[in-house]
Amino acid sequence: MDALLEVRDLRVTYDGVEALKGVSLVVRRGEIVTLLGANGAGKTTTLRAASGLVRPAGGEIRFEGTAVHALPAERLVRRGISHVPEGRAIFATLTVRENLWMGGYVEGSREAVQERFERVFALFPRLRERQRQQAGSLSGGEQQMLAFGRALMSDPKLLLLDEPSLGLAPRLVEDVADLIRQFAQQGITILLVEQNASVALRLAHRGYVLETGRIALEGTAAELREHPRIQEAYLGGRLPT
Numbered sequence: 254m255d256a257l258l259e260v261r262d263l264r265v266t267y268d269g270v271e272a273l274k275g276v277s278l279v280v281r282r283g284e285i286v287t288l289l290g291a292n293g294a295g296k297t298t299t300l301r302a303a304s305g306l307v308r309p310a311g312g313e314i315r316f317e318g319t320a321v322h323a324l325p326a327e328r329l330v331r332r333g334i335s336h337v338p339e340g341r342a343i344f345a346t347l348t349v350r351e352n353l354w355m356g357g358y359v360e361g362s363r364e365a366v367q368e369r370f371e372r373v374f375a376l377f378p379r380l381r382e383r384q385r386q387q388a389g390s391l392s393g394g395e396q397q398m399l400a401f402g403r404a405l406m407s408d409p410k411l412l413l414l415d416e417p418s419l420g421l422a423p424r425l426v427e428d429v430a431d432l433i434r435q436f437a438q439q440g441i442t443i444l445l446v447e448q449n450a451s452v453a454l455r456l457a458h459r460g461y462v463l464e465t466g467r468i469a470l471e472g473t474a475a476e477l478r479e480h481p482r483i484q485e486a487y488l489g490g491r492l493p494t
Contacts, residue, residue: 257282257317257411257442258303264311265298272298274466275312280411285433285443287453287474289487290463296446297339299463300413303444304336305329316411333410339419339446341400345389349380352388352399356406366406373402376435394425401432412436415446430456450487454478 258280265273273295280286288296301307303314305326314322321329326336335356344352353373357366374381377398383391388399397417404412414433418426430452437443447453454460454474462470462483470480477483 255282256280256315258444259315260299260303260312261315262312263299263302263309263314263322265295265302265307266310271310272466273302273309276463276466276468277312278461278468278471280442280444282410282442283437283440284459285437285445285457287445287447287457287460288463289450289453289460289477289483291486293465294463295466296463297415300336300338300415300444300446304334304413306336330407330409333408334413335404335407335409335411336413337400337404337415337417339415341396343388343396343399343403345387347388348385349388349391349399350384352403353380353384353406356403369406369408373405376405376432377402393421394428397421397425397429401436405436409441411442411444413444416448417445418447418449418452426452450483 256279260276260278263273263276264271276295276299288299290296298307302309305324305328309322313320316332316334321332344355353370357369379395380398380402383395388396391399417433418429421429426449433443433445433456445453445457454477457474459473460471460477461468462477470477470482
């Protein structure tokens with residue numbers, strides 16, 4: 254598989270403090286790749302840099318072979334990178350349909366946008382039922398559906414998912430995992446940050462472990478599941494098979 258996203262020696266600084274200290278990783282077309290790490294390790298910052306929400310202080314980000322680290326977020330959406338941020342960041346006072354439209358604004362054709370609406374509503378029938386409802390009145394699970402749907406409205410090649418199960422009831426976590434599998438089956442490449450390391454390593458082909466802004470470990474999901482450091486730090490002991 255060829256590389257869709259390449260991050261090379263990425264450095265990001267906030268107020269003089271270096272949050273990323275030379276991160277390098279590759280996400281190949283068709284993969285699910287997960288980033289593991291403790292709070293503050295740099296996972297969210299990596300996604301924000303890849304989607305153009307923060308400007309790197311150094312290093313390079315390449316998408317489909319082209320350097321994109323100097324491009325603003327809206328240009329990256331047009332190129333095929335879509336970001337579902339931690340906390341979902343929906344527009345609570347807008348309707349479900351208006352939120353989805355915000356994700357599809359990059360497509361100029363009314364017919365194409367309507368086709369995207371139909372694809373999202375086919376995947377999330379509940380959103381069709383609630384399309385005139387204010388987004389802030391949705392349940393947590395429905396808001397996560399909306400965040401996914403909004404990201405899919407731009408027809409992404411690469412989906413950046415930041416803590417998609419955060420705050421959801423345990424019974425909904427597997428629903429989210431199933432949706433991520435569906436996205437991958439539809440040909441979307443995924444870079445996943447997920448607090449539930451067990452779920453992340455069941456979904457992913459490969460993973461990277463960030464510690465204080467650096468890559469500390471990398472490997473296949475199976476290799477990381479068996480690594481003693483991963484089991485102790487993130488899995489609470491040996492994972493059930």
